[in-house]
Structure formats: C-alpha cells, structure tokens
Amino acid sequence: MKEDILGVRSSFVASDATKLDLTPNALSIILPARNESGAIGQTVARIRDLYPEAEVIVVNDGSTDDTATIAERAGARVISKPYGMGNGAAIKTGARAAQGDVLVFMDADGQHDPADIPRLLAKLDEGYDMVVGARGNGSQASMGRGLANGFYNRLASWMTNHPVLDLTSGFRAARAERFREFIHLLPNGFSYPTTSTMAFFRSAYPVAYVPIVAARRVGRSHIRPLRDGVRFLLIIFKIATLFSPLKLFAPVAAGFALLGLGWYGYTYTTEGRFTNMSALLMSASVIVFLIGLISEQITNLTYKREG
Missing domain, CATH: 3.90.550.10 (Spore Coat Polysaccharide Biosynthesis Protein SpsA; Chain A)
Structure with missing residues (x-):
C-alpha cells in the first residue's frame, strides 16, 4: 500500500x-x-x-x-x-x-x-x-x-x-x-x-x-x-x-490487380486479345504498391527509436 x-x-x-x-x-x-x-x-x-x-x-x-x-x-x-x-x-x-x-x-x-x-x-x-x-x-x-x-x-x-x-x-x-x-x-x-x-x-x-x-x-x-x-x-x-501505409496501399493495389486480371480474362475469352485497359489497371496496381512500399520505409524512419 x-x-x-x-x-x-x-x-x-x-x-x-x-x-x-x-x-x-x-x-x-x-x-x-x-x-x-x-x-x-x-x-x-x-x-x-x-x-x-x-x-x-x-x-x-x-x-x-x-x-x-x-x-x-x-x-x-x-x-x-x-x-x-x-x-x-x-x-x-x-x-x-x-x-x-x-x-x-x-x-x-x-x-x-x-x-x-x-x-x-x-x-x-x-x-x-x-x-x-x-x-x-x-x-x-x-x-x-x-x-x-x-x-x-x-x-x-x-x-x-x-x-x-x-x-x-x-x-x-x-x-x-x-x-x-x-x-x-x-x-x-x-x-x-x-x-x-x-x-x-x-x-x-x-x-x-x-x-x-x-x-x-x-x-x-x-x-x-x-x-x-x-x-x-x-x-x-x-x-x-x-x-501503417502498406495496410492502406496494399489492398488498393490488390484491387487494381484483380480488376486488371479479370478484365484481361474477359477480353481474352470474348475477343482473344490483351487490351489497354488491362495494362492500365495492372500498371496502376504496381505503382500504388510501390508508393505504399516507399511510404512504409519513410514511416519506419520517422518512428525509429533512438537507443
């Protein structure tokens, strides 16, 4: 006490x-x-x-x-x-x-x-x-x-x-x-x-x-x-x-990737070709993921504890 x-x-x-x-x-x-x-x-x-x-x-x-x-x-x-x-x-x-x-x-x-x-x-x-x-x-x-x-x-x-x-x-x-x-x-x-x-x-x-x-x-x-x-x-x-930037950017990147793959699957099945929209969606997925990765590294430096 x-x-x-x-x-x-x-x-x-x-x-x-x-x-x-x-x-x-x-x-x-x-x-x-x-x-x-x-x-x-x-x-x-x-x-x-x-x-x-x-x-x-x-x-x-x-x-x-x-x-x-x-x-x-x-x-x-x-x-x-x-x-x-x-x-x-x-x-x-x-x-x-x-x-x-x-x-x-x-x-x-x-x-x-x-x-x-x-x-x-x-x-x-x-x-x-x-x-x-x-x-x-x-x-x-x-x-x-x-x-x-x-x-x-x-x-x-x-x-x-x-x-x-x-x-x-x-x-x-x-x-x-x-x-x-x-x-x-x-x-x-x-x-x-x-x-x-x-x-x-x-x-x-x-x-x-x-x-x-x-x-x-x-x-x-x-x-x-x-x-x-x-x-x-x-x-x-x-x-x-x-x-926690990757927890925001990673799902968005995954969403773009799934949309791109889904659209590619549809156009390949119906038209037998790979379209510009599929390329755009997949590129957006890579770009968003890389932005998230860079943001995560910056965050780690910001919250680096000394000692």
Whole structure:
C-alpha cells in the first residue's frame, strides 16, 4: 500500500522500473477550453478538491465568454490564446507548458469525472505509457457518433494489430516524455486523441484502456456532425498513410490487380486479345504498391527509436 500526492491509496503492485514517483508537482492536469464558462469553474474546483497538489492548466482557446476568468478564480493556471486555434493546438500548448512528469488530459465541459484519474494512474504504474478512458455505448452523445466511433475503433485495431477500445476519447493520461515525442505530429483540430494513440502504438509504447462513463456535456458541443464527420474520415486516411501505409496501399493495389486480371480474362475469352485497359489497371496496381512500399520505409524512419 502506497499513498501518493493525490491522497489516493494504491493497492496495485508494480516493478521498481515502472512505478511512478508522484512527488509534488509531478502530475499536470490539462483542460482545453473554448467558451466553457458553464462547466469550467465546477470542473476545476472539483479537481482542486480531489488533487490539491496537482498542477491544473486550462488552455483558453480564444473564448469569447468568461471561461478564463472563472477558471482562474477556481484555482487553475490559465494560458489564453488570442483566437481559437483548435482543440489539438490547446493540447499542445498545455503539454509544452506542463511541469509534471505525468500528463492527464480531460475535457472542460463536465463530461469526464476527475474521480476516475486514479484509475488511469494505476494503469500507468503497471508499466503502460498511455492510459485512455474508454467510453461505453451509453456514453456516446448520439447513435451516429457511436457508430462512427465504432468504425474508427475497428479500423485502428486492424491497422495497429492491437484492440483499440476508444480511439477518440479525450480523457487520457500519459508519461510526459513519451507524449512530447509526438507533439509535432498532432493536428490543431479535434483529432489529437486519434493521432496520439496511433503514434504510441506505432512506436511500441504500451497503451491500456480503463472503462469510464462520460456524462452529458454542459453547454453546446463544438463538433458539427456532417462537417467534422467528413473531416474525421479524411483524418483516418491520413493516419493510415502516416502510421501503417502498406495496410492502406496494399489492398488498393490488390484491387487494381484483380480488376486488371479479370478484365484481361474477359477480353481474352470474348475477343482473344490483351487490351489497354488491362495494362492500365495492372500498371496502376504496381505503382500504388510501390508508393505504399516507399511510404512504409519513410514511416519506419520517422518512428525509429533512438537507443
């Protein structure tokens, strides 16, 4: 039994090599916020009550309401942006400014319960480098978003060869030195959870999931289903080419090859000749495969770990 700076008893056992040394100021809790005056005060106050020794950073992403003032009064360190740069940009700002060895990211809209933080830290103490709060079906904001997240999770699981239970959850804890390795890869928009998760898997940093229940947010969501749904789909393809390009290019190349062979078989049977369309499809197959192969080599250099 060990008591850490959060005043929470830990009953788990971990090796000395992986056990967290949560001395004062070792934990930083980062909340990106944009026009969250309805929830930010209560959220920060609850974090302060539960974890008085932790560093609480609110990154005010160009809010036009009293978000910054309320957060500061509640006891947070506020970093204000002159205009909205995006959720991912706020996360990067908070991660760069944080002093802690462990970073906890959570939403400022009241969806995430600060009482779940010790569960994330417990998993980190078992040797994981990132722990994600995985929302259940009952925690999804809508059926459409739940179906979309399920699709993203299955696609990411296929690409990483690891089960991904929640690719888009913004409630997570990570070792600061590991997370900062990938700051340059994180987009400024809403997909920082997706990119950071895939980057950790690609670099062989262990990732764990802890089930959580996300409450209904306070206020209006900043996500627009149609516009951001298309954007997330594009992000998935970007992630595929960034983290595991052959898993995207190889099936496409195989599809072109099968079409070319099928068309050749048809034209040879009916006309006894090899057509330009067959040649075009087979050439496209070779070109797409070679692009995927080159992309894979570039990816391996990008995620080459030193030492």
